[in-house]
Structure formats: C-alpha cells, structure tokens
Amino acid sequence: MSLALPAPALAPLLLGASLTVRGCTGRIVETEAYTPDDPASHSFPGPTRRNAAMFGPPGHAYVYRIYGLHWCLNVVGLPGHAVLIRALEPLSGLEAMQARRGPGKPLCKGPGMLAEALGITGADDARPFDSADFSLTLDPPEAYLTGTRIGITKAADWPLRFGLTGSRHLSRGF
C-alpha cells in the first residue's frame, strides 16, 4: 500500500500499524494530520530547510525539534502532507525504551515521549520507513475516534486528530 496520500486519509490508516525503530516496536494508537493549506502545519509557508522532508518522497520520516527540547516523528504522505505520531502501545524492546525514558515514566504517551523512548533524533529526519532502522507494517482499524488536535492555536477546531477506540495508551482522551 502506497503512503502517497493526503494526511487526513493517511492518519487513520496508520492507526493499528506496527512501527519498529532499531529493535523497538510499538502499535500506533494516536495520530494527527497536517496539510499544506493548514495554518498550523510546518508546510504552510512552503519548503524551507527545516521542513524539506515534508516535501520529499512519501513514506519517509519528518523529524523536528519542538520547544527546544523534544523530537517529534511524522510520516510523510503527498508533498506537504505529514502525519504526527502522537502515541504508541509499546510491544517489544521495552527495556531499551525504559532505559531511555527513565524508571517509572510513561514510555510512549505523547509525541516527545515516544521519540525519546525509540531513540529518534534529528539524525532520523528524511529516513525511509522501509529501511534497516525503520519499518512500518500497516493494520488499519475497523473503527477509530476523531477529535481536535492538541497543543496548537491555529486551525484549532479542525478535526484532524485520530485515535484507536478504547486504547489505554492515548496521550489524552477524546
């Protein structure tokens, strides 16, 4: 299945998918869609050095730093379209994730947390998801939740947040 899709179609398709990053695996339970005509999207102003991967080939990563401290992982679809991976259900490589996150901390309950748990940094920007380091196996859900995106001020009412129904691993409820 090609990932060359508009973000609002790709985001729910990625729910349920198994994401493996260098030996650690999690099931994607929460995503958000960002499109080129969306004022909240990094692609809105057009291509720049930072967002270059968002305009690159589909099925690659777009990784950026947020608030100076955390990394966030996206899957690129059509040019200018990307899907932010917001939460995972940890499946394997739990010890490595725990070691990177620290004892007692949630592993993948938010975009910054999952990037830290999986060891993702800016070095992974533009990395393809069919490489030795990254792999993605789709398993689209029968049903999913829709809501408004978190932590943005522009286009705050656009219903572009998606989650797996009933998951206990969402960053927040819907």
Added chain:
DNA sequence: ACTCTGATGTACT
C-alpha cells in the same frame, strides 16, 4: 484531580 511554570532550539516578525 488540576493549574502554573521552567527548560530550551529554531524559525519567524
């Protein structure tokens, strides 16, 4: 449970 705030890098005005 909640609200407030500090940390910190980049891109923008």
Added chain:
DNA sequence: GTACATCAGAGTA
C-alpha cells in the same frame, strides 16, 4: 523579541 504539533515537577485542593 515572540511563538511554538511538549514534558516534568511543584504547588494547590
């Protein structure tokens, strides 16, 4: 200088 696709810790209740 200001705004940010965030998280953790401290405080209040």
